[in-house]
Amino acid sequence: MNDIYDEIMAIAKRRGIVYPSFDIYGGLSGFYSYGPIGTLLKDNIIEVWKKFYVVREGCLLIDTPNVVPYRILKASGHVDRFTDILVECERCKSKYRADKIIEDELKIDPSKISREEMFQILKKNDLKCPSCGGKLVNPREVNLMFRTEIGFGDVIKAFLRPETAQGIFVEFNILYNVAKKKLPMGVAQIGRGFRNEISPRQGVIRLREFNMAEVEVFFDPQKDDHPFFDEIKDEKVRVLTRDDVELEDTVGSLYKRGIIKGKLLAYYIGLTKRLLVTLGIDERKLRFRQHKVHELAHYAKDCWDAEIYLERFGWTEVVGIANRSSYDLTAHSRESGVELVAYRNLERPKKVIEKVIIPKYNILGPMLKDKLKPVEKALKEGNYEEVNDKIVVKIGENERVEIPKSAVEVKEEEKTIMVEKFVPWVVEPSYGIDRILYGVLEHSFTKDDRGYAYFRFKPYIAPIKVGVFPIVSKEPFTSIAKDIYLRFIREGILAYYDASDSIGRRYARMDEIGTPYCITVDGQTLEDSTVTVRDRDTRKQVRMKVDEAIKYVKERTTFRFY
């Protein structure tokens, strides 16, 4: 196959953008490295992402471990969700997912049975291969997470994280506190995720180790809103609904029409569109696809993928924006025994009369001895009955203890309740950085009228901001050019000094890696200290003073909103 992907990857390797890892050992599919230019590009993409989510949205940016103990991923459902049982046909060697076979052949809902039961079912029922009718044998687990272990001897089972999100959920209480207990609260994390894909064959699109940028927006499901909603609501997007209807509308209108099921969801779809376009994704090759009902994870209310069109891979998911409801917090709360909740103010404060029974310890202590503790607890929890002048306290299953009323102080307090607890819901925009980076490469890949290829990166994304050349490699041009180069460095702008080959070749080399500007020192520089500033896309030059040229480049290569 010879397409734009090959062409881009050839340049990517030659110029140090991205290429297969472990090359001298023959390579290993699913692993790619970023070279010096690609790493700069990736960092610049992440910088813009941070401008959107950390600076603009005010998300709390955190960084949690890649290695995650078993319990956490068990609680989150990943241990089960990422473990498939495969069965194999004895005759034709086809592989099937056991749960799919059980569902199709026996009409049993596989989500309702355990793994052991599934093995039992496979043993008992003489299931046949759907394609050739052969016997299905050798059921075994396929786990898509990378296993590892922590420590020596009594090791703790662990995995490399399949997503960064779980690191956020388990720290909810700390973060909620840091955020002064205010919702909505966005928490962002940028990092690597790992998936032991069976056979990744889509180059840089399906990686076993990949970069992601995720946000978990915790919110009160009764207040599904965003303070900047009005600013985003007119963002127009192309969508493909779960009923396969293609249409174009603003996110505000899609929300009103009930197509996007949630205001926050609509907001982040709009924001994602703006971000992807800002990064250099072609708006005409971008759409948002709603997950079909059967495609939704059982905890998700609604889920939309941002998909970009790529020549080789077709419509490709680059961002997933899901409403995960309260699933994860509830799961981690159950497993850890730690309450993960937020508080909301009641609209009308409730007045309640609360009866509190305070034990008189000087009487109850000697009377109950070691039973004081359980009695105290039961009184607090209301597990008692008042019978005449006695209190019957229920401790444990059947055990009851009678104590005289005189041994306690009964207080009736009127309380005004202002807040109530709830488990926050989560909207999760999750970005695949590597896929976005490739999308930026492909969508900014351009051939000029002479057939020369280059990347039309947005100036703030470009790895190198400016090339600085002497018109010929001779004094005093070289010294002046080197001086200008150093002035850029001092400004913190990545510049590239080049005096080799012809001036045309140098422009071409800079074009190829998407450098937006080139400054050339020529004969006229000696007379009036002006230089030419060349624009990559138009190849037009403007002449200006050196000071202005530096300012000109700096202004245009620094990211700014709007």
Added chain:
RNA sequence: GCGGGCGUGGUGUAGCUGGUAUCACGUAGCCCUGCCACGGCUAAGACCCGGGUUCGAAUCCCGGCGCCCGCACCA
């Protein structure tokens, strides 16, 4: 993981009816060059890995790895 095809400098290729490798672009150095991959000279750089057959393997055979297509898997 199964079936089919493929694997030659950084890239694209020729050679593949056994005798250490063609060409172009690119890269490095020098000369030339006062604005868009100019030209000249020079240099470096490859047979995916392992085993077998053979006096001799890029070439033939086997295995591995990788890539591509289909199935499966994944989202």
